[in-house]
Amino acid sequence: MASFKITGGQKLSGEIHPQGAKNEALQILCAVLLTPEKVTIHKVPNIVDVNKLIDLLRDLGVEVNQIGEESYEFTAKTVNLDFFGTAEYTKKAASLRGSIMLLGPLLARFGKAMIPKPGGDKIGRRRLDTHFIGFQKLGAKFLFESEKNFYHIDASSLKGAYIHLDEASVTGTANIVMAASMAEGKTTIYNAACEPYLQQLCKMLVRMGAKIDGIGSNLLHIEGVKELKGTEHTMLPDMIEIGSFIGLAAMTQSEITIKNAGVEHLGIIPETFQRLGIKMEFRGDDIFIPSQQHYEIETFIDGSIMTIADAIWPGFTPDLLSIVLVVATQAKGTVLVHQKMFESRLFFVDKLIDMGAQIILCDPHRATVIGLDRQINLRGISMTSPDIRAGVSLLIAALSADGESTIHNVEQIDRGYQNIDTRLKALGAKIERVES
Numbered sequence: 001m002a003s004f005k006i007t008g009g010q011k012l013s014g015e016i017h018p019q020g021a022k023n024e025a026l027q028i029l030c031a032v033l034l035t036p037e038k039v040t041i042h043k044v045p046n047i048v049d050v051n052k053l054i055d056l057l058r059d060l061g062v063e064v065n066q067i068g069e070e071s072y073e074f075t076a077k078t079v080n081l082d083f084f085g086t087a088e089y090t091k092k093a094a095s096l097r098g099s100i101m102l103l104g105p106l107l108a109r110f111g112k113a114m115i116p117k118p119g120g121d122k123i124g125r126r127r128l129d130t131h132f133i134g135f136q137k138l139g140a141k142f143l144f145e146s147e148k149n150f151y152h153i154d155a156s157s158l159k160g161a162y163i164h165l166d167e168a169s170v171t172g173t174a175n176i177v178m179a180a181s182m183a184e185g186k187t188t189i190y191n192a193a194c195e196p197y198l199q200q201l202c203k204m205l206v207r208m209g210a211k212i213d214g215i216g217s218n219l220l221h222i223e224g225v226k227e228l229k230g231t232e233h234t235m236l237p238d239m240i241e242i243g244s245f246i247g248l249a250a251m252t253q254s255e256i257t258i259k260n261a262g263v264e265h266l267g268i269i270p271e272t273f274q275r276l277g278i279k280m281e282f283r284g285d286d287i288f289i290p291s292q293q294h295y296e297i298e299t300f301i302d303g304s305i306m307t308i309a310d311a312i313w314p315g316f317t318p319d320l321l322s323i324v325l326v327v328a329t330q331a332k333g334t335v336l337v338h339q340k341m342f343e344s345r346l347f348f349v350d351k352l353i354d355m356g357a358q359i360i361l362c363d364p365h366r367a368t369v370i371g372l373d374r375q376i377n378l379r380g381i382s383m384t385s386p387d388i389r390a391g392v393s394l395l396i397a398a399l400s401a402d403g404e405s406t407i408h409n410v411e412q413i414d415r416g417y418q419n420i421d422t423r424l425k426a427l428g429a430k431i432e433r434v435e436s
């Protein structure tokens, strides 16, 4: 397990380039299985989860060719379905969440697929009903081997259907869209998730020959086609990284420019940080965050305490709530952070409390943060990163704190942030990676 040793209290400065979006990459990589033709993908982030998925594609027989630092060609001419039966598949597929999206394309193209219970962050219950109910509506048969935690799906042919999703699941929508893109006839998906990741996936599928209407909304109409062809795709900048960098700049009083941030795709993210009082300027497609000694959390119009809650897109993504929470610890004012989707994502606040933050964990979903307005600095401690976003929040807290901190289990952070220590060191951060 690797750790970061961090000496806090340094102001950072300079430019940072966001990586390609992790959660988009996981969808796009699975989609290469939909065609025997070559798919070229750019801005592929070099992060653990994405590299694991590329490895899995290779194991499944996909020809993988890295043609640049962040660019790959994938050709799924033949796919080795026997690999499903191997212990290696079980081990690898179970180690990340994104592997669940192998199912849709495999079902569409080969009529069968199987997967162990996927991994990903342990942030509460992460059910998969939406995925399997959707496949069943398209005519697939579904079997769950509970002793092995293994899901099997079979469909001699998929037929278009009307599907009202029980919840707007991000990966569930991606899976069903990919399966429906080659099903016979028309599929309607209502209550679809429409995060930029999904908009990007749908646009890519359309370039491959799919017929999809309603992209960007929660009502998708898909007319199945017999085959899909190759294409080229470029990932958007990672909006969660961008939000993390905005929070990092404010918390450490740093002047940072986030280059080529894809501002038009960030939805309500910049505005949410602005409501915490953080100043930023949009310079073309860059976001400039000036060094700020103080930032003051707004109240609602009636003077009541601000609540920041997650919601499905175009609401505020749950993946940035941990960052909002940590940034609020040094703001002036009070905010209620309400994590509606996941029930174990706020428990990391006990570490922030140990560092001196004023937080009341009201229940597993809600935490009230009373900002210190820099009257007291956080103090460095030793801690363990419980999940990817809490990990980065603790890193931000440690970079702003007095003294030294150690963050263990930084593999969690590496799942989603490309060379984060090296990139932050280039801005002046004091971080040392210690392998043990």
Ligand SMILES: CC(=O)N[C@H]1[C@@H](OP(=O)(O)OP(=O)(O)OC[C@H]2O[C@@H](n3ccc(=O)[nH]c3=O)[C@H](O)[C@@H]2O)O[C@H](CO)[C@@H](O)[C@@H]1O
Pocket: 023, 026, 097, 098, 124, 125, 126, 127, 167, 168, 169, 170, 171, 172, 193, 312, 317, 318, 319, 340, 341, 342
């Ligand atoms: C690999 C990947 O892309 N992971 C993302 C994906 O996970 P993933 O696709 O696994 O998450 P889902 O969208 O399925 O659901 C997330 C959670 O929200 C709940 N839920 C969802 C929809 C809804 O209308 N109501 C509701 O309560 C679900 O029960 C679940 O607990 O989307 C999540 C929600 O944006 C993000 O946190 C994850 O980073």
Ligand SMILES: C=C(OP(=O)(O)O)C(=O)O
Pocket: 022, 023, 049, 096, 097, 098, 119, 120, 121, 319, 388, 389, 416
């Ligand atoms: C929860 C996340 O990832 P995953 O779904 O891969 O666990 C995340 O990216 O914040």
